[in-house]
Amino acid sequence: MKDLSDILLHYGEDRQQYFNAVCPPIIQSSNFVFSSIADFRKALESELDQHIYTRGNNPTVQILRKKIAALEGAEDALIFGSGSAAIAAAMIGNLKTGDHVVCVQSPYSWTYNLLTKFLSRFGVSHRFVDGKDMQAIEAAIQENTRILYLESPNTANFDLQDLPACATLANKHGLVTIIDNSYCSPIFQRPIDMGIDLVIHSGTKYLNGHSDVVVGTLAGSRAQIEKIFTSEYMTLGAIISPHDAALVLRGLRTLELRMHRVDKSTKIITDWLSTHPKIERVLYPFHKDFPQVDLARKQMSGCGGLFSILLKAENIEEVETFFGKLNRFTLAVSWGGHESLALPFCAFRKIPGRTDTSVPWNLIRFYIGLEDPDWLLEDLRQALGSFELGS
Template identity: 65%
Template sequence: MHLSEILFHLGEEREYYFNAVAPPIWQTSNFAFPTLDAFRQAIADELGHHIYTRGNNPTTEILRKKLAALEGAEEALVFPSGMAAISAAVLANLKAGDHVLCVDKPYSWTKTLLTRWLPRFGVSHTFVDGRDVENFRRAARPNTSLLILESPNSLTFELQDLRACAEFARSRGIVTCIDNTNCTPLFQRPIELGIDLSIHTGTKYLNGHSDVVCGAVCGSREQIRKIFENEFMTLGAQLPPHDAALVIRGLRTLELRLKRSFESALTIARRLEAHPRVERVLFPWLESFPQHELARRQMSGCAGLLSFYLKLERPEEAEAFFHRLERFLLAVSWG
């Protein structure tokens, strides 16, 4: 399906709401049924019906359809934060006694989930340098059931070869998931490369206006149903309909925003690289990036994040640098 068809039309059944161009916000907790039979039928398949907004709501459903189509997935669920999405996808694929392989230096709270939370339930983990799939192979154990990827990873942008990781994991019966926030499905389509679950914090590019915290998990119908019937419903992890409407609005401009972010980031990365006070720039689209060839092979662009090392003589110079920034804000998140 054409990208603009997904962003502007998919899931929006305008004939049911007076041909409104912007999808309505169904701000309701409950949906009533005309007969007991209809009620029974709906309860037998809560994901496929509108019963109660903790499960399914028409506004969030529009967003779910768009995100699934963007990722080339059968289904998607949306969550009130990226961390809710990551936690639900991870918990759904683990039981006591399991072992998790996770790429080195993931997003900080993903690390906390593995190091602080899961050990309480008897789940162990190993962080692995994901630049070589052989490292995952060596660290795998008979009880490894989940492989968590983040490519590019947080802060240093190291990549994993997604096709090779998916092949290795499948051969061992290990479920794979990736935090695909950095690239968005416009620049990287992990499910087409064999990854089981593609996860996002929609707080960043998907919404794109710094006014919503949200998350998403995209994958097969079977995986999504498993997450829905367990973690999603028990933890109460639904994105509120009003926030879903804001994300749908944000998606309208996703293509334009990403194109511009990518162009600007590449210009800035090149200028920084040429600057005498900059030691090194980390941006996968730079020819100097150690995994540049892999970036070109599995990504079609690079969005707007980059890191760089300053040449400093004294630590105070770093503070002075930050205080002189005019356009770049000091903040914890890029969304």
């Protein structure tokens, strides 16, 4: 593997091309000119590598592509305007009418929608399986299955899949393996090293890390990237702007530092919460009581800032009282930025027309950001003290 600090701080940046500036310029240009027909013809031989038009390849975005590929140990990468676009392009690029996808159960909501509402319109079928169970995965594979889609850990229930075992199984059946690696970031998990084909990130989370850009990444073999580039990437045009790419490049400078800070703080906070009498359970893959902790420690080198608690509350009102007392966590979707968040799942109840009750009402998902963990603990301590058990 290339040196991690070199990838984040220098790799892919050819400073002599831009006045030896230490930071790459934002090449805010849609178009690139050619001095001769011969030069133009040469560029057309590989639009993926040359600069012709920014929907395909822009110099600022290309630096990001190089860094993402290196971080994942991949041959090449593409950068999209969102994680969802990266997921859709990777799937569509490897499917045709009549094909079948095996996907882990409860994937990210828009991945679920892609399979159930979008691809189904084009004759692609799917089966959701318990990804914890290798036999269930194998049993779901049909003659027309083309993709095994993974999320490990899942960002709602934190289920893991055994990645080397999935890669072996997929090879046996000739399937393309795709993983959403957003939970870990490439700092804590490198699926390609374990035999997975394509790695996706909602770079909106850790990769950018400052809650100011929506971005998606896709890394894999040169053949896969070329295939998806010439079809889905260029056709759908779901690109990132050069300006946003520059922000992500800046975010990457501190990726390693941020991941370790978040990981350390979350361990302190989850250890404390798991002994509190008002907490029924802490769900965190690196917590000693997590059912798949051994697998998590085997294939991940860290865990990051996302976990859930089940509050020992008697009713939704008690959860709301607790939540209302939290001052240093804000209610929001997403995660992976600088700011700590809390998402109480009771918020999805009592919404007219919404009937999904699969997630317990006393579950609260937390994301620990870059704040001082003691300062966050102080807030959790006072909020947990705000209601009596069974009041």
